[in-house]
Amino acid sequence: MMRSLLTTCALVAVAAATACDSGDGFDDAAATIDAIDLARGIQDLAADSMGGRAPASWGEERTVRYLQEKFEALGLEPGNGIGWVQEVPLVSLTPDPDMGAVIQGRGTVNRLQHAADFVAVTERVVEEISLDRSRLVFAGYGIVAPEFDWNDYEGVNVAGKTVVVLVNDPGYATGDDALFNGRSMTYYGRWTYKYEEAARQGADGVLIVHQAGPAGYPWAVVEAGWSGPQFMLAEKGNSPLTRVQGWLTEETARTVFAQARLDFDARAAQAATRDFDPYEMDLDLSLTLKNSIERSNSRNVLALLPGSERPEELVIYTAHWDHLGTDSSVGPDSIYNGALDNASGTSGLVEMAGAFAALRKAPARSVLFMAVAAEEQGLLGTAHYASHPVYPLDATVATVNMDGLNIWGPTSDLTVVGYGMSELDDVLRVAAEGAGRTLAPDPEPEKGSYFRSDHFEFAKRGVPSLYPDAGVQDLEHGEEWARERREEYTRDHYHKPSDEYDPSWNLEGAVQDLRLLFAVGHALSTGDLWPNWREGTEFKALRDEMMGYETAPAAEAE
Ligand SMILES: [Zn+2]
Known part of the structure; x- marks a missing residue:
């Protein structure tokens, strides 16, 4: 030994x-x-x-x-x-709060209000960036974790699309000690990870569904954190970046799932099981972000x-x-x-x-x-x-x-x-x-x-x-x-x-x-x-x- x-x-x-x-x-x-x-x-x-x-x-x-x-x-x-x-x-990007998002498909158009329904930012240092009819894909918890034999992206190509993912991890959701780390959050549960993985998968956008329990903080924290100046490193090395990263309120997520004729609770529960496969929601997201850019050291x-x-x-x-x-x-x-x-x-x-x-x-x-x-x-x-x-x-x-x-x-x-x-x-x-x-x-x-x-x-x-x-x-x-x-x-x-x-x-x-x-x-x-x-x-x-x-x-x- x-x-x-x-x-x-x-x-x-x-x-x-x-x-x-x-x-x-x-x-x-x-x-x-x-x-x-x-x-x-x-x-x-x-x-x-x-x-x-x-x-x-x-x-x-x-x-x-x-x-x-x-x-x-x-x-x-x-x-x-x-x-x-x-x-x-450092560079700070301040997104113009006067942004709208539109989700269309299945014969309906759903217009979302910034701050009340969603927040969105970009890590790309550009004055303007858009998603133009980007397909929505529900990718469960958005996790690829070989050591837990878990891959929420298996069998789906998300290039050019926008993934919708749940916050935290299946262990927290089920309280099952055999899944991930049980109630203790693993890094796979953090929003930073969700963004990083979506970028590695080649997605154009990523939206996390906010839920106060699994997130550990209320929507107000998300709203405050994802508004105003967003400081980031001026050079980010070679790490891939999505075009747009954001959150949906739980209520908005429910309306979006309903628009896709999906039952949110049932789909979220399934995402915490090994039977989950990612799927296209048959909806498109369009959104434009305008930034003011400032550099500092x-x-x-x-x-x-x-x-x-x-x-x-x-x-x-x-x-x-x-x-x-x-x-x-x-x-x-x-x-x-x-x-x-x-x-x-x-x-x-x-x-x-x-x-x-x-x-x-x-x-x-x-x-x-x-x-x-x-x-x-x-x-x-x-x-x-x-x-x-x-x-x-x-x-x-x-x-x-x-x-x-x-x-x-x-x-x-x-x-x-x-x-x-x-x-x-x-x-x-x-x-x-x-x-x-x-x-x-x-x-x-x-x-x-x-x-x-x-x-x-x-x-x-x-x-x-x-x-x-x-x-x-x-x-x-x-x-x-x-x-x-x-x-x-x-x-x-x-x-x-x-x-x-x-x-x-x-x-x-x-x-x-x-x-x-x-x-x-x-x-x-x-x-x-x-x-x-x-x-x-x-x-x-x-x-x-x-x-x-x-x-x-x-x-x-x-
Ligand atoms: Zn401190």
Whole structure:
């Protein structure tokens, strides 16, 4: 059983690198992470004078300069050759809301109202783009997942057509643990995936049917998100793009299915079974989008601690520095300070860099600290890095992401979003046990949080990525209190100007979490582990291919 041997070695190595002093001053270095410094960094980054840190704003100028000075003072090296930044060219397309869509066929014409019935955007940087009588094809969940033996596009050619697909995945819809990941959302359930797959299939258009339960948010979120400026990367590499991407309200979808003389509920239920085959709906969609186009630049800040033995191998910590900027239309407090989201993670990143810099000997592998841009616009800074990696992805051992630290106090547990997906859990678990703590899965896996922060741009390209979150077993106040605090934050402060630093925050929990994550990165960078995705996860095949693992260790063990 080669695999279990590897795992045992891994655990011994981690234990050696965390529980015992590894001879490089690990304990002293971990102790440099402290609540006072962390708080000061949060206050600096979340100050009104940073203007809410919008991409390509004067707030960005100040934020980038601040971070560069911090990393420089720690004695780190510029992470992008001779430079501290990686430019992230952005473009924003603002669609004219005065767009109509017409669905015709079966002797009727159905005119749809923008925002009330549907939303539509394009990722192609053009002033005008149309669908002209594009055939509608119902493609079920729009999923091609070989590891689940599932193909919603089998036997249908969608070139030039528009696919209508359901949100989330069949596992969520049926609650059947044998389908996909049961109620936990897989990447196949995310809207980003639906768009990507439709493009790979050559479709001209894709419309997702919104349903609040499986989507995890109401139509208002879709309406707001798909209206106004749509930021995207100016260069998108070679990935195919549909012409038009949008959503239909559930009610509109029902009228469209009725127009096609199909029963929506019956067809949706069938789409969650293995008997489903895609079919043409005998309807055509026509739609014209007009965009105003603006170009800008944002920047990722990269700081490197070069490895002492195998500098070409790399562990990456990420935290997004950006937030939502300033909007004078929202009231007297117009600055989105983003103190928790994500001045806290960014200040944590600086603390982490300080801990590594305090080691008496640099780890064998390099460690890259990356404060990334434009996360709030759709993970754009990391998407740009991952498609233009400064260090090859097959030499990147793992990434650890920090997006919102614990501001409520020490806990006995640590939440792991995407728990069970990769062997990084094992490394973290050993570190946690060493600190007398436990790991807990994300309490709401059906919301697909794993696919909604920066680590994911690495994950979807195959690089194992860890996304920890604050625990809920509060040592002083208990679990219920901790859950209430988190809900209160989400309700009252999340993505609002009131996400401000508060001196009553207890950052001892964040310090505790950062020290654990330091132990993880320390174990990975001083050792020679290559943690992988677990069998059956949607990213494993990519990593295996990238690393040349065709003869998988698991096969040898049989
Ligand atoms: Zn965030």
